[in-house]
Amino acid sequence: MGIVVVGTVAFDTVETPFGRGENVLGGSATYFSTSASFFTDVSLVAVVGEDFPEEHVRFLRSRDIDVSGLACIPGKTFHWTGRYGYDLNEAQTLDTQLNVLTQFRPDLPEAYREADYLFLANIDPDLQLEVLDQVRHPRLVACDTMNFWISSKPEALKKVLQRVDMVVINEGEARQFTGEANLVKAARQIVSLGCKRLVVKRGEYGVLMFTASSIFAAPAYPLEEVFDPTGAGDTFAGGMMGYLANTGNLSDEGIRQSIVFGSVMASFNVEDFSLNRLKSLDYREIEERYRTFRSMTHFEGLDG
């Protein structure tokens, strides 16, 4: 069993200085699973309403994503509306219609409970804990969260962090969770809670991974055009875990490489609205950009 991701499948309405996407396909599980599908088998657990078009399900299936965990229940699909200014690092949420998401109680199909890799996308930490109880012996579990849960359910969130191998959050969330302005101190505090690795996303400034004894810094790919940052974090996580599940290499070097593959995937995703860029992407482009990351960061042992 490859990767299982539990998260959201949604409609997004997004405005950036470069355009507008209305009711486009979005959601954390959507971005994650599409990104991971370039590397390995991935199964999705999420809920949608009756208004969710068959066309989107067909797209997920076309990526070989197992959608048997995608529940369709009466009501409307989760809808997020947001806007980005010229500082594309942070979204401003204009409207959140949870709709069927309020009834989401993830119940993993039997086969999913044998997952080797589990990604708990940004949902209620109490639900993340329920999912953790259902999965039997994963090799690696990672989770995401957001400011809303940090302020409303810090205790449940703390329990989640203690039970996962890897936490993937953004810089502001790391600071908010610990109340510590210095990122290194904030990171040390989170790692000391019990998660082995903390991956801090910094938007256009890349990613820092902290363990108890080391730090790894990966830049973001410097892009001349960023159209829509929506889903970049989940696309990053999908690339990272997809690569890990594909290689099975959980050494420090293997995990670093997975972070670079995650960064590569995120860099493609922001080049167009919704999942449009991932839809046209092929694996050779991914490999080529990975090599560019290497030539962009290494300063010893370069080829020529």
Added chain:
Amino acid sequence: MGIVVVGTVAFDTVETPFGRGENVLGGSATYFSTSASFFTDVSLVAVVGEDFPEEHVRFLRSRDIDVSGLACIPGKTFHWTGRYGYDLNEAQTLDTQLNVLTQFRPDLPEAYREADYLFLANIDPDLQLEVLDQVRHPRLVACDTMNFWISSKPEALKKVLQRVDMVVINEGEARQFTGEANLVKAARQIVSLGCKRLVVKRGEYGVLMFTASSIFAAPAYPLEEVFDPTGAGDTFAGGMMGYLANTGNLSDEGIRQSIVFGSVMASFNVEDFSLNRLKSLDYREIEERYRTFRSMTHFEGLDG
């Protein structure tokens, strides 16, 4: 002949959330030359007033810095007063007393005109052009500038950029100079003016170096305590050029390594007020932190 730096020697009064330094030793040429002195011979061209204490000159001499280009003229030494908030990336200037700096017309001692490496620290671009006319056949010339010159003397500055090998400026300045919000586009524009390499400083997010055909990204060293960012940029440039002058290796790999040594020096400098941390630094610490940078950034060919 090693490095010649033309810039300022100053008194700084600096306030950060962690303390205050009053009338401490500062100035671009001071930070640059002290940092470079860990790697190579460096000669300084600057001006001070009669109030400049012999003790500071003794300090520079103790670092084997050639101060025969340090003019002492009637009047008071340049004095900068600034403040940093919790966001230590940007200083707020509270007061600037140029004093003797208004009479600064760099006239290089004959021996200095044979410099192999020249750093034009942040001064009036017209003066930078005068210095360029005096130096005969440097192997590498780099320059810095600031927002004030970008808005008041863009044409002179453009001429400087066309005559140097390397421009070292911060992110906001690159955007301001080109009027381009996207950093990659801004960088491409500056490189196309004629300088071969553009080094963009991004504070706690590290450094990006652009050439016409490549990008190199170096993170900043993640510090748990940053006391005073004053002089970090000049300390960076001093470490970078000091290393280059020491090795003479101007290959792409050599220049990348010099950027990492520059980042190492800057990371030490911000750990204490004024030049206090550089005063206590020894070369083994520099080498050790360089190795940490390597282990922090490489994701292939790690030792273990």
